[in-house]
Amino acid sequence: xxxxxxxxxxxxxNTFAADINEELIRSAADSIVKLGLxxxxxxxxxxxxxxxxxxxxxxxxxxVADPAKFPGGMKALADYIHGKGLKFGIYSCAGVRTCADYPxxxxxxxxDARTFAGFGVDFLKYDYCNVPVTGQAPxxxxxxxxxxxxxxxxxxxxxxxxxxxxxxTWIRSTGAHMYRSTGDIADNFKSMSNIAxxxxxxxxxxxxxxxNDLDMLTVGMFGKGNVGSSGCTMVDYQTQFSFWTLMGxxxxxxxxxxxxxxxxVGLVTNRELLRINQDPAGLQAYRINxxxxxxxxxxxxxxxxxxxxxxxxxxxxxxxxxxxxxLEHIGLTxxxxxxxxxxxxFTGEEQYSGRDTVKVPKLPPHGCLVYRCxxxxx
Ligand code: GLA
Numbered sequence: 430x431x432x433x434x435x436x437x438x439x440x441x442x443n444t445f446a447a448d449i450n451e452e453l454i455r456s457a458a459d460s461i462v463k464l465g466l467x468x469x470x471x472x473x474x475x476x477x478x479x480x481x482x483x484x485x486x487x488x489x490x491x492x493v494a495d496p497a498k499f500p501g502g503m504k505a506l507a508d509y510i511h512g513k514g515l516k517f518g519i520y521s522c523a524g525v526r527t528c529a530d531y532p533x534x535x536x537x538x539x540x541d542a543r544t545f546a547g548f549g550v551d552f553l554k555y556d557y558c559n560v561p562v563t564g565q566a567p568x569x570x571x572x573x574x575x576x577x578x579x580x581x582x583x584x585x586x587x588x589x590x591x592x593x594x595x596x597x598t599w600i601r602s603t604g605a606h607m608y609r610s611t612g613d614i615a616d617n618f619k620s621m622s623n624i625a626x627x628x629x630x631x632x633x634x635x636x637x638x639x640x641n642d643l644d645m646l647t648v649g650m651f652g653k654g655n656v657g658s659s660g661c662t663m664v665d666y667q668t669q670f671s672f673w674t675l676m677g678x679x680x681x682x683x684x685x686x687x688x689x690x691x692x693x694v695g696l697v698t699n700r701e702l703l704r705i706n707q708d709p710a711g712l713q714a715y716r717i718n719x720x721x722x723x724x725x726x727x728x729x730x731x732x733x734x735x736x737x738x739x740x741x742x743x744x745x746x747x748x749x750x751x752x753x754x755x756l757e758h759i760g761l762t763x764x765x766x767x768x769x770x771x772x773x774x775f776t777g778e779e780q781y782s783g784r785d786t787v788k789v790p791k792l793p794p795h796g797c798l799v800y801r802c803x804x805x806x807x
Pocket of ligand 1: 442477478527528529556589612613
């Protein structure tokens with residue numbers, strides 16, 4: 430199964446944790462369609478942990494959906510989601526129990542993959558709590574990888590071991606299509622910016638068919654829900670979304686789709702940002718530090734299909750900060766006779782760089798600007 434561009438969708442965990450049921454999933458799916466999120470590409474509707482009974486069926490050994498939360502059963506829910514033109518995702522764990530203490534798939538990988546296929550599942554998030562053996566992550570992910578590849582249904586494999594055991598060095602050997610590389614995100618700027626800056630050096634391990642997953646977005650949560658701490662401002666969320674798009678992360682929304690504000694919908698459906706995230710070349714972003722060395726004020730650059738370059742100017746500090754980017758750093762020399770035509774991804778406004786440098790206006794604390802740039806004759 431080929432997954433050439435970062436997967437997009439919605440996941441229950443950030444906002445709802447254990448407080449999930451079929452009514453919620455149906456109405457979330459309805460909102461995803463109504464708000465135009467499906468059209469923008471957010472197609473996977475993923476139920477995270479806490480969907481099953483606490484114990485397997487004693488006769489068949491199968492994991493069973495909790496009838497109190499899902500009285501109609503998973504197959505009917507999958508049918509509803511498919512009927513909306515969306516795809517259905519579910520969660521399990523490589524350990525004997527999930528992180529929230531429900532049955533895990535250890536020792537039952539092939540049975541569970543068949544069960545999920547029977548539900549009509551299109552996406553499996555596979556966590557790493559309560560594994561009875563240490564240092565065996567590659568083997569455990571290969572097991573579920575094989576179980577999915579042989580279960581008779583195309584199921585996107587989303588690994589989640591938080592970056593331990595150097596996951597980026599072996600995860601592509603398991604058949605996983607995306608993989609979490611960090612601990613859980615919290616809805617505050619520090620958590621989000623630490624995840625982003627910590628993963629920039631590892632972006633060579635993210636490419637078509639297996640993407641580094643920076644975790645579900647907290648964009649739009651405003652402190653509500655399960656990973657809510659202080660919450661973030663709109664500027665913080667613009668910066669989070671810009672990091673995730675430029676870094677080619679899967680885009681899994683984590684806020685409540687039923688109460689998203691128009692401003693948040695506008696942000697996560699921003700065409701230019703999504704076009705960068707979903708760029709077919711799937712090349713990695715890289716970091717450029719600025720001349721005077723403030724490490725919290727830097728650029729991410731990424732080559733795009735067709736000759737364009739995405740540039741993101743980030744200020745993750747608590748003070749305003751201006752940027753001066755030398756075009757030499759992206760390989761564009763004075764001698765080339767070129768400069769950049771730059772289109773602001775938020776406003777659509779166009780500007781030109783000089784032949785040597787791009788002057789970026791002072792960014793507010795936590796602020797960013799993202800441009801799609803085309804090298805043109807100066
Ligand atoms: C782990 C994962 C989270 C979520 C929870 C569920 O912490 O990293 O994304 O799936 O488990 O218990």
